[in-house]
Amino acid sequence: MPLPPNVKAMICPYCGHVQEAAARCVACHVQVDFLTRQSTQNDMGPWFVRDPGRPHFPGCSYETMGKLVSMGVITKHSIVRGPSTQQFWVAARRAPGIAHLLGYCPECDGKVSPRDVRCPSCRTTFGAWLDRDRLGLDQIRGLPGDPDHEPHVQRKPGHTISAFAPDSEIADPAAGTPAAAPPPAPVPAEPRGPSPREITLEQELAAASGRARILAILATVFGLLAVAALAWLAIRSIQPPPA
Numbered sequence: 001m002p003l004p005p006n007v008k009a010m011i012c013p014y015c016g017h018v019q020e021a022a023a024r025c026v027a028c029h030v031q032v033d034f035l036t037r038q039s040t041q042n043d044m045g046p047w048f049v050r051d052p053g054r055p056h057f058p059g060c061s062y063e064t065m066g067k068l069v070s071m072g073v074i075t076k077h078s079i080v081r082g083p084s085t086q087q088f089w090v091a092a093r094r095a096p097g098i099a100h101l102l103g104y105c106p107e108c109d110g111k112v113s114p115r116d117v118r119c120p121s122c123r124t125t126f127g128a129w130l131d132r133d134r135l136g137l138d139q140i141r142g143l144p145g146d147p148d149h150e151p152h153v154q155r156k157p158g159h160t161i162s163a164f165a166p167d168s169e170i171a172d173p174a175a176g177t178p179a180a181a182p183p184p185a186p187v188p189a190e191p192r193g194p195s196p197r198e199i200t201l202e203q204e205l206a207a208a209s210g211r212a213r214i215l216a217i218l219a220t221v222f223g224l225l226a227v228a229a230l231a232w233l234a235i236r237s238i239q240p241p242p243a
Contacts, residue, residue: 013037015056028054045132050079050089061132062097069101076102083129083136100126 010021010032017027024031030040045061049068060068065082068074069092076093084096084106093099099106105119118125129136 014040014058015054017056028057046087046129046135047082048080049074050081062129065098066101069098074098074102076104083131083134085136086138087135097127097129 008021009018011018012025012028012030013032014030015025015028017025019026023033030036040058043060043064044058045064046059047062047065048059049065051057059082062082065074065080074080074092076091078092079089080092080095080098081087081089082095082097084098085094093102093104093109094106096106100112100116100119101114103111103114105112105122105124107124108119108122110119110121112119112126116126
């Protein structure tokens with residue numbers, strides 16, 4: 001339901017629900033303060049646990065998935081997806097990288113220990129997916145009927161052409177590769193004066209040098225006084241006593 005025009009709207013950063021501005025989302029019940037947002041950001045990643053009650057929540061990191069397994073939130077029957085499943089939903093006991101944490105080999109379904117590095121039966125190697133910036137998707141391939149279908153070209157994720165790119169970055173249709181942009185003209189360095197930090201260091205060095213000179217002068221004076229005192233004592237010791 002759209003909000004009245006005089007009401008300040010807020011989009012929940014977690015589930016996308018639109019509501020009147022508040023400290024907590026009325027749909028997912030999560031606070032929207034800075035610390036909660038930062039905590040969610042720290043745990044984000046390319047792994048998802050299917051939750052019909054929160055279908056729009058962001059994904060989490062592999063480390064978070066491991067914590068959910070240890071807490072019992074993720075079981076062998078949980079529905080998950082991530083880089084090792086190419087983002088298709090599967091049972092957790094079938095997801096490489098997750099299944100062995102639950103005690104199952106994702107290939108042969110044999111019983112394993114979470115501490116095992118490979119399956120003792122089929123010798124499948126277990127591993128973790130710690131890169132939270134990759135979704136584990138396969139190469140992008142054109143489909144029949146697609147006006148951009150090019151069977152001989154395979155585009156990798158992250159190398160598609162953006163509709164918002166400048167003209168210099170739009171691919172040449174004949175070549176199939178982005179046109180090279182001219183190198184930027186060198187910008188002459190502007191002269192700059194010393195920074196406040198540099199000035200402070202110079203002042204500190206000058207003050208230290210002045211203190212060192214004063215200490216050297218005092219040491220010299222005290223040295224001369226000590227020599228004079230020793231000489232006076234020596235003279236007194238060799239003078240004959242009075243008659």
